[in-house]
Amino acid sequence: MPTRSEVERAARELRRAGERVSVRNVRRKLPKGGSYGSIGPLLAQWKVDADYRPGKLPSEVPAGLTGAVNAFVAQVWAAARVEADKVVEAERKRLELLERVHEREAIAAWAEVDRLNEVVTDLTLKVRQLRWQVPRPPPPAPPPETPEQAEEFERLRGFVGSLPGDWLRRGGGVVRDGGSSAHPARDAEMESLLRPLEARWATERAKGAFWDGVMQEAAAVIAASKDRALGVAEILAGLSSGRRTEAVAHGGLDEAVLRREMQVRVDGGRSFRLLDDGRFGLLEDGGSPGRIEGPGRRRTGPARR
Incomplete structure (x- = not known):
């Protein structure tokens, strides 16, 4: 089996002599010869390393060969064109058929998407309705009033009742004859008495703001409905889930409570306005705020379900 150095030395000698560097010529140069399988890989590696390029073929084609080659090439080209046209036509028909199949599948898929969207809408409404039907613990009752608180309340009531009608004028802090001045300073006793009332008023203001938000959201749910009129259960299901958590701090929210608060605004x-079928609509859509039952008669009491 020849070594790499023997193969490379034989290749260089052939290259210097101007002979073609081939496996056959290298094999002839080797002292002990060798097989094509053992010489070929070594010689191929040498050609890459030495950037060997074989000599060019003659630039001129023999005159006798040109005509035959041209005729052969023309026949091959014509036959190739015919076969290529057949392949292209068959592929075009296949793609047209595939396009029709995909179009039918796309139409069916779009119809299924529309159906599933309707299902999702229905299920979303049912989930909201079920969520509001889940039993909820009643809000915690306020702690019982202690004797000290009862005594403080009675003292406050007695103190306020003993004040003169113009008590705010103390210190000249009232608006008179178009003029204005700063509010009168409250003494320490009055400050201690009014502080619990201010806390109570803050709580009432927060509760009022909460119900204003609920009513605004209820109006938006009604406005988004198809008939712009909904029953209490549908309105309740359309409210955001955050209202349920927030409502716990204000006494809870269910159908009865929501109906009562909306009826207050109808009255x-x-x-809102109350329709004959018991649903609530928007006052801006026209009609009277109360329920009309018969000529000239109005019912403004709670709506029947």
Whole structure:
């Protein structure tokens, strides 16, 4: 088996002599010869390392060969064109058929998407309705009033009752005859008495703001409905889930409570109107805020379900 150095030395000698460096010529140069399988890989590696390029073929094609080659090439090209046209036509028909199949599948998929969207909408409404139907523990009752608180309340009531009608004028702090001045300073006793009332008022203001938010959201749910009119259960299901958690701090929220609060606004001619079928609509859509039952008769009491 020849070594790498023997193969490379024989290749260099052939290259210097201007002979073609081939496996056959290298094999002839080797002292002990060798097989093509043992010489070929070594010689191929040498050609890469030495950047060996074989000599060019003659630039001129023999005159007798040109005509035959041209005729052969023309026949091959014509036959190739015919076969290529057949392949292209068959592929075009296949793609047209595949396009029709995909179009039918896309139409079916779009119809299924529309159906599933309707299912999702229905299920979302049912989930909201079920969520509001889950039994919830009643809000915690306020702690019982202690004797000290009862005594403080009675003292406060007695103190306020003993104040003169113009007590705010102490210190000249009232608006008179178009003029204005700073509010009168409250003494320490009055400050201690009014502080619990201010806390109570803050709580009432927070509760009022909460119900204003609920009513605004209820109006938005009604406005988004198809008929712009909904029953209490549907309105309750459409409220955001955050209202349920927030409602615990204000006494809870269910159908009865929501109906009561909306009826208060119907009776006051604000935001909502009550339809004959018991549903609530928006006052801005026209009609009277109360329920009309018969000529000239109005019912403003709680709506029947």
